[in-house]
Structures are given as structure tokens and as C-alpha cells.
Amino acid sequence: MAAIAKDESDYDSSCSSITLPDSTRSWMSNLSFGSQRRRSSSSATDGTSPVQKPHKANEVAWEAMRWLRGAKGEVGLENFRLLRRLGSGDIGNVYLCQIRKPTPTARVGQCCYAMKVVDREAVCVRNKERRAEMEKEILKMIDHPFLPTLYAAFEASHYSCLVMEFCPGGDLYAARLRQPAKRFSISSAKFYAAEIILALEYLHMMGIVYRDLKPENVLVRHDGHIMLSDFDLCLKCDVVPKLIRSRTTASDVTERYVRSYSTSSTTSCAAVPIKPVLSCFSIARRRKPTTVTTITEHADDDGYREEFDTEPELVAEPINARSKSFVGTHEYLAPEVISGQGHGSAVDWWTVGIFLYEMLYGKTPFKGENNEKTLMNILRQPLTFPRIGFSSSKEYEEMVKVEDLIKKLLVKNPKKRIGSLKGSIEIKRHEFFKGVNWALIRSVRPPHIPNSDHLNPRSKNPKLSKQQRQQPYQIPSDRFDYF
Numbered sequence: 345m346a347a348i349a350k351d352e353s354d355y356d357s358s359c360s361s362i363t364l365p366d367s368t369r370s371w372m373s374n375l376s377f378g379s380q381r382r383r384s385s386s387s388a389t390d391g392t393s394p395v396q397k398p399h400k401a402n403e404v405a406w407e408a409m410r411w412l413r414g415a416k417g418e419v420g421l422e423n424f425r426l427l428r429r430l431g432s433g434d435i436g437n438v439y440l441c442q443i444r445k446p447t448p449t450a451r452v453g454q455c456c457y458a459m460k461v462v463d464r465e466a467v468c469v470r471n472k473e474r475r476a477e478m479e480k481e482i483l484k485m486i487d488h489p490f491l492p493t494l495y496a497a498f499e500a501s502h503y504s505c506l507v508m509e510f511c512p513g514g515d516l517y518a519a520r521l522r523q524p525a526k527r528f529s530i531s532s533a534k535f536y537a538a539e540i541i542l543a544l545e546y547l548h549m550m551g552i553v554y555r556d557l558k559p560e561n562v563l564v565r566h567d568g569h570i571m572l573s574d575f576d577l578c579l580k581c582d583v584v585p586k587l588i589r590s591r592t593t594a595s596d597v598t599e600r601y602v603r604s605y606s607t608s609s610t611t612s613c614a615a616v617p618i619k620p621v622l623s624c625f626s627i628a629r630r631r632k633p634t635t636v637t638t639i640t641e642h643a644d645d646d647g648y649r650e651e652f653d654t655e656p657e658l659v660a661e662p663i664n665a666r667s668k669s670f671v672g673t674h675e676y677l678a679p680e681v682i683s684g685q686g687h688g689s690a691v692d693w694w695t696v697g698i699f700l701y702e703m704l705y706g707k708t709p710f711k712g713e714n715n716e717k718t719l720m721n722i723l724r725q726p727l728t729f730p731r732i733g734f735s736s737s738k739e740y741e742e743m744v745k746v747e748d749l750i751k752k753l754l755v756k757n758p759k760k761r762i763g764s765l766k767g768s769i770e771i772k773r774h775e776f777f778k779g780v781n782w783a784l785i786r787s788v789r790p791p792h793i794p795n796s797d798h799l800n801p802r803s804k805n806p807k808l809s810k811q812q813r814q815q816p817y818q819i820p821s822d823r824f825d826y827f
């Protein structure tokens with residue numbers, strides 16, 4: 345699925361038709377591979393020091409970077425050996441690479457990185473500098489287990505290089521195609537969705553709306569946990585934390601109380617029986633008898649529901665951010681993006697709904713015969729779910745819960761969509777995620793752990809030949825600009 349970008353407010357460039365850079369110019373030749381390597385001018389790697397990336401500071405990949413900086417002064421293209429091309433995006437190619445030998449230890453020498461190489465001249469010709477800048481800016485800011493770590497950023501000739509964490513497990517789109525009936529199990533989908541929600545929550549708190557969630561952009565790390573990639577379509581905005589005092593019902597309070605003290609976790613995401621943490625930003629809530637106001641709302645199982653005043657909650661996500669850019673991938677576009685009425689962080693919750701649907705049913709809910717029909721369906725067509733068989737009543741119950749969540753995520757009016765009032769916490773509290781230990785999910789065993797044969801010479805992407813290195817930059821044929 346190709347991403348589209350038509351910018352009206354948050355980027356100053358307008359994306360037009362594809363203009364190929366001078367095709368006679370060798371895109372790879374100036375990268376100077378092998379022994380004919382030229383010294384590149386490399387700029388400081390500001391914003392990528394371990395001090396600013398504390399969660400990775402003790403890992404060998406950082407140790408290697410520290411050694412490189414100490415030994416060579418600054419990090420540049422000449423310090424890396426590009427092993428093979430991992431893929432091509434809209435604004436550059438991504439290569440698997442290692443630090444050039446001799447390295448101080450074998451461990452450092454074996455460390456793999458992914459290097460995104462962007463041809464600045466090509467990007468400039470195609471009016472995409474702002475997107476490339478945005479990606480770099482965001483990669484420098486972020487430090488989260490489910491987001492890429494930027495180890496170094498430098499320039500070499502007219503190329504801009506970003507050295508990032510390498511994910512050997514491929515993307516979730518390819519992973520889905522390998523599943524039985526091309527669908528993930530409910531527990532796998534729950535695991536991946538939970539990690540994505542945490543990544544989006546973090547981005548939102550940093551004032552970043554991601555806008556391009558799709559399985560192709562969810563990569564699988566060596567340990568099976570996920571990493572969101574591709575930040576060139578992000579919207580950056582200011583976040584002004586808000587205190588929200590909301591009202592809640594007696595059954596909500598009881599349910600949360602029970603959940604807080606329950607140790608009977610059964611889902612794969614909840615292997616550790618520890619009191620779940622709902623959100624790092626939720627203020628501990630206790631029933632406060634003095635502030636209880638009893639309002640009969642409507643009958644439930646017990647015949648009535650009570651509403652209580654609760655402690656205020658801090659919402660640090662850009663709920664009210666507004667952009668009118670037309671960006672994303674057709675099947676994943678939120679209705680407010682298509683209608684151009686202005687969109688904010690709720691678009692990411694819409695895409696989580698589409699993502700869950702695709703993971704479970706093997707297709708997206710509004711896909712039409714062509715892109716225009718898809719867009720019309722997103723705006724007008726009611727959400728329906730295909731009928732599928734269940735192997736157990738437990739699976740059926742889980743499906744009912746996840747369909748309820750998907751319905752709430754795919755509400756066409758963004759103001760009524762789950763997550764639009766208090767952000768991620770509303771989604772994390774949904775019944776489908778009951779028992780998920782959000783704080784410790786990164787320690788849970790993922791559904792699939794990739795094997796580590798990426799350095800095997802016979803692995804999927806063969807080594808770069810000399811001829812390939814000399815080829816001019818090609819815009820992949822399956823990519824296009826919609827406008």
C-alpha cells in the first residue's frame with residue numbers, strides 16, 4: 345500500500361508529480377563502496393548521544409557508536425560496510441550495515457544497523473525536503489522501546505544518512521501473509537496492537553501525530569517486539585497537558601478496582617501476574633465517599649448505575665491538534681483526513697482500528713475497486729465484519745470484545761471516537777485489553793521471534809553487486825504520489 349501526501353498546512357511544500365532525478369547520475373557511485381571509498385564530509389550527530397537515549401545506553405550498539413566517536417572523532421559513511429539493501433522507500437534506500445573492521449571487540453564488529461540513505465538532490469527536485477527533515481527531526485527526539493533508535497546522522501556528498509536500529513523480522517504485512525489463512529490469531533493481534541498503542545501514546549505525548557500506521561510500517565525486532573518505522577508523514581504540534589475531571593459510573597469503578605487487584609491474567613500479553621498499570625499518566629483513583637454524587641443513569645444488570653466524581657486525569661496528548669494535510673495510505677485514511685475538515689491525534693486511533701481489522705480478517709474494512717471507491721466507502725459505508733469460525737467459546741468471547749473495540753475505533757466522527765477525549769488511556773481500558781500488563785509488555789514473550797539468519801549470504805536480499813552499486817537511484821514502481 346503506497347502512502348500519499350498532499351500538504352496544505354503543516355508542510356510548506358506541495359507534492360506534485362514524480363520528477364526523476366537526473367537518471368544519468370549514478371546514485372550509488374558516489375557512495376564509494378569498498379576500497380575506493382572517499383572520505384565523506386560528516387556532520388555532528390547532534391541529538392543522538394546515549395545521554396539522550398537512556399533506554400539503549402548500555403547496549404552493544406551504543407557501545408560501538410561510542411567507540412567509533414572516540415576512535416575516529418566523528419561518525420561518517422566511511423566507517424560502515426553496507427552489506428545489502430533492505431528496501432526502498434519514497435525518499436531513499438535502506439541498507440543493512442556493520443561498522444568497518446578493525447573493531448575493538450568481535451561483539452562490536454557483529455553489530456548490525458539499518459542505514460537510510462536519502463539523496464538530498466532527488467528529494468529537493470521532488471519537493472520532499474520537508475518530509476525528509478521531519479523524519480530526521482523526529483528520530484532525533486524519540487527514545488522508546490517500540491520506536492527506532494537513531495545511532496548517528498551524517499551527510500556524505502549529497503546523501504543524508506541515518507543509522508538506525510536494524511529489525512531482522514521484516515514487517516507485519518509480510519508476517520500476516522505467512523499466517524494460516526493470512527490472518528493473525530486474536531492473541532497475536534492483541535500483542536501487536538498493544539505495543540503499537542504504547543508507541544503511539546508516547547509519540548502523542550511528544551506532540552507527534554504519526555498518521556501512517558499500516559502493517560508495512562510495523563517492523564519486527566530481533567526479539568520479536570515491534571518497532572514503528574517511517575516518520576516522514578508525521579505531524580508535529582505543541583502539547584498542552586490538560587486536567588480532565590470526568591464522571592464515571594459505579595460499574596466502571598468496581599470493574600477497575602477488580603482489574604487492579606486481579607492476578608489471573610490469561611492472555612499472552614499478560615504473562616506476568618502483577619497489578620496492571622493502566623497508564624503512566626493516570627493519577628491513582630480511589631473512591632472518595634465525600635464526593636460521591638448519586639445519579640441514576642440507566643438500568644444495567646443490577647438495575648441501576650451510579651455516577652461518581654473521580655480524581656482529575658492528566659491528558660498529555662494532542663487531542664485538539666489540527667492539520668488539513670491529505671496524508672496517509674488510502675485504505676487507512678480516516679474520514680476527517682479525506683474530508684479535509686482538519687485532523688488531530690484521533691486519526692491514529694482510527695488507523696489502529698483498521699490495523700486490528702486487517703490483522704484479524706486479512707483485509708481492510710473499506711477497500712473498494714479503486715482508490716476513489718475506497719475513499720467513498722470510508723466516508724459512507726457502515727462497518728461490517730466477515731463471518732469466521734471459532735475453535736472455542738473463549739475465542740468467540742475475545743472476538744466479541746475486539747469487534748467492540750474496532751467499532752469504537754472506527755467511529756467516523758472523530759469527536760466520538762474512542763481516544764478522542766482522554767487519549768490512549770480510553771483504549772487501554774477497553775475490555776479487550778483486560779489483563780494486559782502495559783508496563784511490562786516489553787518483557788513478555790512475543791508471538792514470533794525471528795531467526796537470525798540476516799547475515800547469511802543466502803538470505804532474502806542478496807549482497808549488493810558492483811553493478812547494483814553503480815545503478816542510478818530508482819523510484820520504486822509501486823510507489824506513487826496521489827497528487
Ligand SMILES: Nc1ncnc2c1ncn2[C@@H]1O[C@H](COP(=O)(O)OP(=O)(O)OP(=O)(O)O)[C@@H](O)[C@H]1O
Pocket residue numbers: 347430431432433434435436437438458460492508509510511512515560561563573574576
Ligand atoms: N530499521 C530497519 N530495519 C530493517 N528494515 C528496514 C528498516 N527500516 C526500513 N527497512 C526496510 O526498508 C524499506 C524502506 O523503508 P523506508 O522507511 O525508507 O520506506 P517506506 O517504509 O517504504 O516508506 P516511505 O516510502 O513512506 O518513506 C522498508 O519497507 C523496510 O522493509
